[in-house]
Amino acid sequence: MAQYLTTQTADGVLTLTLDAQGAAVNTVSPEWIEAVTAAIEAAKADTAVSGIVITSAKPGFMAGADLNYILEHGKAMQPAEAFAFSQRATRLHRLIETCGKPVVAAMTGFALGGGYELALACTYRILADDPKAVVGLPEVNVGLLPGSGGTQRLPRMVGVQKALEVLLEGRSYPPLEALRLGLVDLVEPVGDVLAAAKAWLATNPDPVRTWDKKGFSIPESDGLLKQTTAGYFTVATAKLRAKYGDNYPAPIAILTCVFEGVQVPLDKGLLVESRHFAHLITDPVSRNIIRTTFVNKGAAEKGARRPVGVPKATVAKVGILGAGMMGAGIAYVSAKAGIDVVLLDASLAAAEKGKAYSARILAKEVEKGRTSQDKADALLARITPTVDYADLAGVDLVVEAVFEDTAIKADVTRQAQTVIGDTAVFASNTSTLPITQLAEAFARPEDFIGLHFFSPVERMALVEVILGRKTRPEALARALDYVAQIRKTPIVVNDSRGFYTSRVFQTFIHEGMELLREGVSPALIENAARQAGMPVGPLAVTDEVTLELPIKIVRQTESEDPDFRRPTSMEVMETMVDTLGRPGRRGGGGFYDYPEGGRKRLWPGLAEHFPPAAVQPSPAEVKKRLLYIQALETARCLEEQVLTHPADGDLGSVLGWGFPSWAGGTLSLIETVGLPEFVADCDRMAQAYGTRFAPTDKLRAMADAGKGFDW
Structure with a gap:
């Protein structure tokens, strides 16, 4: 013994x-x-x-x-x-x-x-x-x-x-x-x-x-x-x-x-x-929480997806292109990990503003006694704001975090690659643009990778690491070493439009808007989502990201993918933005009103433009639609090999956009419900609401064979 x-x-x-x-x-x-x-x-x-x-x-x-x-x-x-x-x-x-x-x-x-x-x-x-x-x-x-x-x-x-x-x-x-x-x-x-x-x-x-x-x-x-x-x-x-x-x-x-x-x-x-x-x-709830938020999270942070045999690397100096909220947040967590940061933007004022973001965080930390002024000053000293690409010389890694536009990203990529060394890895912080396409602007596409951070960076644990078609294992290993260095939790996915997290998250907001289009009460939509365990309802979160963003994604995808089918929720978005001028919170109002000094509330005008149906669905049915559509899309990502492992699907959904931890994540939800019951429910909803709910052939086969996912 x-x-x-x-x-x-x-x-x-x-x-x-x-x-x-x-x-x-x-x-x-x-x-x-x-x-x-x-x-x-x-x-x-x-x-x-x-x-x-x-x-x-x-x-x-x-x-x-x-x-x-x-x-x-x-x-x-x-x-x-x-x-x-x-x-x-x-x-x-x-x-x-x-x-x-x-x-x-x-x-x-x-x-x-x-x-x-x-x-x-x-x-x-x-x-x-x-x-x-x-x-x-x-x-x-x-x-x-x-x-x-x-x-x-x-x-x-x-x-x-x-x-x-x-x-x-x-x-x-x-x-x-x-x-x-x-x-x-x-x-x-x-x-x-x-x-x-x-x-x-x-x-x-x-x-x-x-x-x-x-x-x-x-x-x-x-x-x-x-x-x-x-x-x-x-x-x-x-x-x-x-x-x-x-x-x-x-x-x-x-x-x-x-x-x-x-x-x-x-x-x-x-x-x-x-x-x-x-x-x-x-009870499956404890098993789901333990598996995803502790066991799988711990495995990811210890390098479960890291290529074997690649020597461990440390980033001593990182260059960050773009000092907006994302770039500023990445600069802060990097400097906090002891890394020297070159924070570059188009103007020195913008770069200094990005550094000031760290200063504000640290001031609050000092005030609360969580750090000392000396440590705060030392952290800030590691961040160098600049407009000069020459300052990127000697960086081990570049993280591009400029506006979500292919041409703008290509421009800063080309300027940076003339300065950085031949061994530096180049990463793009993008939520939807294909990494393989962005890598075309870089002379070494094998050293180009995606690092999708979540906002606010200092509070969100997840980083979605995206492999381009030419990304080599060594670049993946170095990217994962950096993520570990800044104490974040990585998932690894293959290149695809929207990758994994953005692709599946969009199904949640689109389903919410589709429910509204069908005449479901907006209060029922929002309350059912929260009762299901989502942190906020789909209408509220769409207001936060602005309706203009999903509109842009749909239109861009339509122009580039002839097989793409426009979601009917687009009618809701175009009505809200083009007709009513209500793009979301930053635009003064969207699905919600935002009175000065008061709490937000659902906009009363929704009833006029999206009249509630006489007969409303049960809260259980609304919950099911909002959760199942996300689980189905995750299963598709796994089958299409966008996801490299089912554990990453669960981890990404819980840490990335707040899918309920009681379910363990999107794929664990399917197993918690039971494959046969899940497939039968999806067949029913496909008949009632549309083919987007149709289960995949592989899910049917798993249900028939009594099998689950290969964890």
């Missing part, structure tokens, strides 16, 4: 050091539980042991369960098996707190998830005074709840209201904040944590937890008990429903666990928790 811990006894104190062999961090596993249980049982029976210290030999104290393990085994688990899975760790933690010996969690690094639940089961918690030594229960972020006592012990320690904030926010707490909230009992310098643990044990503390003593009651939390328990939880449930709808079961399950658990003894509360945990871990 692999080694999971070491033990040492001195002066009546057993020091149990967590140290999972061959692993970077300690994680919860059946084998780990078995090893720690054996050690605690032995200590319980050993009269020479008067107290126990649990610490770690690794930089972190402990993480939770291995998400890869949960992803691999959770799908096949039956609820009874999942309940037993939860109960194994629960029994260990209950053994720790009832072993008759005081137990101290001496945490010199982070304790998260199951690691913090272990600490909660200890009699006392000491945390190192180190920014990396954080504690928290992040399970809600992966569609789960703490499954070994977190929902039961924390309310009994700090009160219901504080506990729910920790459980539902799912964030990490640094040492002093954790101490203030009562999440830990003591904060000590890193080198003093073990000594402090032994000093506390020397005071001969009572090993019995307060909730195991007669007369225990839940601590009041900020006036919670001024209203009835039922009243408080009724209001809390309504707030969660408003925030998450019915798409995310974990927050409601957490609230239910706490509500039911605080009204019964701890042991019964632990059973309640395990039952809800079993339901969540066997």
